[in-house]
Amino acid sequence: DEMEQFLAQLPKVELHLHIEGTLEPEMMFALAERNGVKLSYPDPEALRRAYQFDNLQSFLDLYYQGTSVLKTSQDFYDLAMAYFSRCDQEHVLHYEIMFDPQAHLSRGVAMNTIMEGLTGAMEDAQRKYGASSGLILSLLRHLPEQDGIDALLQAKPWQHKILAIGLDSSEKGNPPGRFRKAFDIADDYGWHRVAHAGEEGPASYIWEAIRELHVRRVDHGVRCSDDTKLMSYLKQYQVPLTVCPLSNVRLGVYSDLRQHNLKMLLEKGLCVTINSDDPAYFGGYMTANMLAVQRAFNLTESQWLQLTANAINASFAPVERKQALK
Numbered sequence: 001d002e003m004e005q006f007l008a009q010l011p012k013v014e015l016h017l018h019i020e021g022t023l024e025p026e027m028m029f030a031l032a033e034r035n036g037v038k039l040s041y042p043d044p045e046a047l048r049r050a051y052q053f054d055n056l057q058s059f060l061d062l063y064y065q066g067t068s069v070l071k072t073s074q075d076f077y078d079l080a081m082a083y084f085s086r087c088d089q090e091h092v093l094h095y096e097i098m099f100d101p102q103a104h105l106s107r108g109v110a111m112n113t114i115m116e117g118l119t120g121a122m123e124d125a126q127r128k129y130g131a132s133s134g135l136i137l138s139l140l141r142h143l144p145e146q147d148g149i150d151a152l153l154q155a156k157p158w159q160h161k162i163l164a165i166g167l168d169s170s171e172k173g174n175p176p177g178r179f180r181k182a183f184d185i186a187d188d189y190g191w192h193r194v195a196h197a198g199e200e201g202p203a204s205y206i207w208e209a210i211r212e213l214h215v216r217r218v219d220h221g222v223r224c225s226d227d228t229k230l231m232s233y234l235k236q237y238q239v240p241l242t243v244c245p246l247s248n249v250r251l252g253v254y255s256d257l258r259q260h261n262l263k264m265l266l267e268k269g270l271c272v273t274i275n276s277d278d279p280a281y282f283g284g285y286m287t288a289n290m291l292a293v294q295r296a297f298n299l300t301e302s303q304w305l306q307l308t309a310n311a312i313n314a315s316f317a318p319v320e321r322k323q324a325l326k
């Protein structure tokens with residue numbers, strides 16, 4: 001209908017996207033073949049059928065397995081280019097994408113291999129599509145802080161090609177405060193700071209990410225609604241939340257989209273944005289997330305324009321680029 005048409009053509013900005021989470025089963029099998037990697041599923045269909053998750057951990061187990069096919073800079077280039085091409089089709093004009101270097105370094109893939117592939121694709125997407133982009137180096141919170149610091153030191157030669165530090169993986173029992181030193185190094189590199197907080201973990205982790213890691217934007221953050229003081233703070237300072245609707249439903253954070261608090265948060269004046277997280281695993285890219293939200297909440301056109309304005313404001317794009325996006 002008319003609203004779906006409006007959403008399909010709306011210029012978009014994506015701020016919460018794990019590039020490893022865009023690895024579609026078909027590409028996983030193609031890369032496995034190319035690199036001589038054995039997968040534990042017979043074909044892409046069987047793999048896709050296994051994408052039934054009980055919680056964040058059951059997803060992460062498959063997600064990390066999937067990364068085993070990524071070996072060469074060409075693999076990282078192809079992976080990123082497939083996502084960028086999808087973005088072009090969906091009118092996503094600016095994207096800030098996370099990657100998990102520790103998931104690759106631990107398999108013997110060098111930082112240079114990852115960075116050459118990803119930055120090469122970003123430069124080509126800029127030329128080919130006119131899209132702007134940034135890279136967020138995300139640390140795995142289930143590993144010791146020192147492992148993350150080692151990854152950061154390996155990224156030092158690339159510091160000017162990276163926009164921000166992030167923090168992801170298993171949230172429960174892994175509070176943000178443990179990563180202060182790592183975030184201080186990122187600060188010395190001149191990077192912005194984001195962290196996953198309040199996805200499965202408690203609202204206190206959102207406070208901790210803000211107070212101890214000085215994050216400028218919170219990934220997910222939906223559990224903020226358990227804490228009225230926190231909600232007031234997020235509203236007052238317009239701390240952006242990168243909400244991922246289909247992800248939250250697939251991982252059981254909400255039983256269905258109608259139970260999601262994103263409309264409430266938006267109407268209370270928080271800086272909510274909509275994002276796809278790991279679209280190959282959660283059943284949809286940006287447009288699919290927006291259409292699912294529209295079916296659940298029937299938002300007004302002005303609410304959609306607000307969500308888009310929020311994403312532009314929440315981005316780390318230079319002011320001139322932000323103006324061009326508006």
Ligand code: ES4
Pocket residue numbers: 018021056063168169170196199247277278
């Ligand atoms: C993730 Cl949805 C989600 N949460 C935490 N860590 C992640 N890594 C990739 N996707």
Ligand code: ZN
Pocket residue numbers: 016017018168196219277
């Ligand atoms: Zn995420």
